Amino acid sequence: MTTTAATAASAPPSDTPSGLAWREGFAALGPAFHTELVPTPLPDPHWIAGSPDAAAVIGMAPGWLGSDAAVQVLSGNALLRGMRPLASVYSGHQFGVWAGQLGDGRAILLGETGNGHEVQLKGAGRTPYSRMGDGRAVLRSSVREFLCSEAMHALGIPTTRALALTGSPAPIAREEIETAAVVTRVAPSFVRFGHFEHFAARDQVAELRALADYVIDRYYPECRSAGEASGGNAYAALLRAVGERTAALLAQWQAVGFCHGVMNTDNMSILGLTIDYGPFQFLDAFVPGHICNHSDSQGRYAFNRQPQVAYWNLFCLGQALMPLIEDTELAQAALEPYRSLFPAEYMGRMRDKLGLAAAAEGDAQLVDDLLALLAAGAVDYTIFWHRLSQAVAAQDFSPVRDLFPDRAGWDAWAARYTERLAREDRPQAAARMQRTNPRFVLRNHLGELAIRAAKDGDFGPLHALQAVLARPFDEHPDHAEWAGFPPDWASSIEISCSS
Incomplete structure (x- = not known):
């Protein structure tokens, strides 16, 4: 019935x-x-x-x-x-x-x-x-x-x-x-960019204003005292603040190797939260153009496109707020910080992953060259960073070197990195890396194994995986296999918008 x-x-x-x-x-x-x-x-x-x-x-x-x-x-x-x-x-x-x-x-x-x-x-x-x-x-x-x-x-x-x-x-x-x-x-709130787009598209300005006022008063009260950068306009200040949170979020996604898979404007949180887990994936091999969503035939939401898509979505939010901002230059100025804040946030995250406490000339090139090496060898992203953390602590890079088909390329980069690392306190650098680079992430095949067991009525693997992922930086020796290379069949898993 x-x-x-x-x-x-x-x-x-x-x-x-x-x-x-x-x-x-x-x-x-x-x-x-x-x-x-x-x-x-x-x-x-x-x-x-x-x-x-x-x-x-x-x-x-x-x-x-x-x-x-x-x-x-x-x-x-x-x-x-x-x-x-x-x-x-x-x-x-x-x-x-x-x-x-x-x-x-x-x-x-x-x-x-x-x-x-x-x-x-x-x-x-x-x-x-x-x-x-x-x-x-x-x-x-x-x-x-x-x-x-x-x-x-x-x-x-x-x-x-x-x-x-x-x-x-x-x-x-x-x-x-x-x-x-x-x-x-x-x-704290499930309000999305799309909520604002809805009322703007229907020319319901009163409702648009009520929504914006609700969000500002509840979650961004500092926007009421917007400074010169926002022209004293609370709604321009809101757009700027959302952009800042979104930039920080995208930097974290990119640093950990997380692909959202369906970054539509209705899946973007006004609070800068990761929301609507559909066809997501943590990278296995580092492939910058990886597309995790089988439904994304054009690759719009490929991993390396996510930061630009976020800016495009913010532009749509800015358009929706225009009846309240009422000044194109103010709206454009509110969007602009994202373009500088994202790379700054991202570099900050990558320095942490490398154990570098403060910025130094050449850091960006060091990161770019490393990512190029990872991409050229399709090196496992999570395993690389965890091994690098251990290598800095043990002062032995040989387990990291084994990950790279291009040994000469790795050796050259490692020499530069070692020189840069010499300017840091080594134990503090290792500690910073070990609390930044997880040993465990929710890889697709791990989720698939938990799903298969759950379908058979066995929730034990799900509970065990949940417990490990709750402490992703710990070693968990009883589940070391979950930190290993994905099996060959993992690459055949297809995740789409269907759920």
Whole structure:
């Protein structure tokens, strides 16, 4: 029997103490911004995984996560008192093309906690913005999002969090029949560039202003006292501030070798968070033009294009804010810092990876030449950096040298690096590298192994991988194989926008 949204509406709220209080938050903006609705219940939901760390962040009572009541609430089958579920409307550019109205097609915001975190279910059923979709998410993609959200947080990269993952035997049709799952996501805000584009495209200036004022007052209050650089214009200051956060985020992505895969404007967070984990990938071999999204036939979102795409998306945000900024020169000036801040942030990250405490002439060339060597040899990116960290500590570069087909090229670069490193405190350099270069990242094949086990009802590998990724800089000798080279079959894994 199919359970409908009407059934969910009649389900009584759960009174099991969760420790959570709720406030109005985004809902207060009114019906032009969202549609209130209840999730569509899932039959026979079961617990898969949770993040006690994320639970603590939102103020959840210890022990509630994973309880029977939590399974029901976080699968969309019950509500806690004070929740006000809704789906928000936005628009956006997808693969560089204006897509018009989009919105939360399978995400339902349950509400905002008393300490200012929004809690959202992904895969909780159809909404008015689902278009031709069913509003559901499948186990395969949900496992990937749950693991990567928490892994990125452990790497120190701004991200939405994953509070919980629940599953259901309900069949979901994609390329094949799969089973349903729901990820509970947490963030200070899920507002995207596309929210602003939506109201600008419809010439709804009052709503655009209300949204911008909400974001400024809640998340960027410093923009109210915008200085000369923003002409005293709070909305230009907002654009500048979002650009600064986005530049810092992209620098972190590029430094760790993370490919987002689908950087549409509706997948860009106004807070500079990594959001919407779809066809993502951490690089195996360092291939600058790597395309992780099988749906990206033109390579728009290739790894080395991500920084420029982010700027293009910021330009779209600037266009959307023009009815409020009302000055083209101010808007252009607000966008300009990204162009200098990203390379500065990126070089800062790369110096940390190399153990260099302060900038010196020639550092940029040293990094560029290293990346060229890595690319020429298709050297494994994560393994290289971890081995280099160990080599600096042990003063033995031979394990790193073994990674390069071009030994002479490596030797020449290593001589320059050793000379540069001589100006640093060696133990401090090694320590800096070891807390910057992870031993473990969520490689595609590791996620695939966890997914295969989960499909068979075994969540042990998922839990073990989650625990390792929560401490990515540790050695974890019992799971050393997860830090090794990917198997040959890893290159055949295809990740697309389908989920």
